[in-house]
Amino acid sequence: MRAAPRILLLFGTRPEAIKMAPVIAALRRRPGLAVRVAATGQHRALLDQALDALGLAPDVDLDLMRAGQPHRRLLGAMIDSVAALLESERPARLVVQGDTSSAWAGAMAANLCGVPLAHVEAGLRSGDLAAPRPEEGWRRAISAVSDCHLAPTATAAAALAAENVPSAAIHVTGNSGIDSLLAMAARVAATPSLGRAVMPFVGAAGRRRIVTVTVHRREKDRAAMRRVAEAVSTLARRDDVAVALLSHPAPQARALARRLARDPRVRVLPPLDYPAMVRLLGRSHLLLTDSGGLQEEAPALDLPVLVLRDTTERPEGVTAGCARLVGSDPARIVAAAHRLLDDAAAHAAMARARNPYGDGHAGERIAAILARLHGAA
Secondary structure, eight states: OOOOOEEEEEEOSHHHHHHHHHHHHHHHTOTTOEEEEEEOOTTHHHHHHHHHHHTOOOSEEOOOOOTTOOHHHHHHHHHHHHHHHHHHHOOSEEEEETTSHHHHHHHHHHHHHTOOEEEETTTOOOSOTTTTTTHHHHHHHHHHHOSEEEESSHHHHHHHHHTTOOGGGEEEOOOHHHHHHHHHHHHHHHOTTTTGGGHHHHHHHTTSEEEEEEOOOTTOOHHHHHHHHHHHHHHHTOTTEEEEEEOOSSHHHHHHHHHHHTOTTEEEEOOOOHHHHHHHHHHEEEEEEOOHHHHHHHHHTTOOEEEOSSOOSOHHHHHHTSEEEOTTOHHHHHHHHHHHHHOHHHHHHHHTSOOOSOOSOHHHHHHHHHHHHTTOO
16 A cells, blocks of 8 residues: 655744644645644744644654854754755655745755655745845745745735746645634634733723734844834824734844833733734734734734835735835824824724635645645545
8 A cells, every 4th residue: 555645844933833733734634644744943932832822743843943043054954954854754745834944944955855845825025135034035945946836815826927937836725824813813712811911911901992013024224123113102102002012032123122111101012922912913903013924814803904114025915905014114104003093984994904815724725735736635
């Protein structure tokens, strides 16, 4: 009897784990496949938080992150370790997600070892190699060595087609992050103890509307961070809002948190686990962020998004009307936020805009595609 084809899925950060979890679950429901999961440990603490919340345990933990380790050394260790893992596991296919260091290194290792590669969330493009950097370059490189491109939207699929990717290799699946988000939102609604870490802030906000802020992009220099801080402090002067800045381990994000921690009107929250993040977003009136994943998640929760970037690889939200690019100019950020806080119709128009990123079934579609590719449909 022929052995079941082995599918190896690799991730290293919290967003990757969240977006891979529905794919892993759907693949494991297919008896014709052998599913293995490996983690690089790229973002150790945040990854472990997500794995615990998702009930997901990797079969292999490479545990590559070291304190003070230069990024270039981490990348080298990732390629070497993933290549060795591929030689040991001998999978029929490697699956990577998004545009992280783990995804890029996994893709390069797969190419080195001659292992077919599937890319979840393929085709995102900002058109600017510097924004975001290095992610824009990495996702282009991953596309170059993939033979299965799992695009979340028609826009992403069109970007791949414009780069001469064969149409038969492109599949529009929706974004699997929405699968996880909707499942976690249902769990949070049914279980008051889930995400309780954020409830003291929510309770203290009282009748004030919550404005949640997250900023961590590495391409933001100190001047850009100062401008964002100025805008956040201006918004926090309003008596009718409660502003929360979510901490992030990135150095530039830590600097912003230290700056805003001096403002008594801004609450700086520690990194939240996934249930607490979902609970906070569900209670928020407005989101200011430079995160890619949150641009996708917020519309699924009817939460308007002001994107603190000048360009985005996720233009679907802007086109649909649920997100707006505001960059890092304080006047522009504050004006856009005031409009959504003062004009109920403007807020409702963004909150009720069609979510372009998924319907909660992307994981099933991706699993079906991979099963067909390996004769296990």
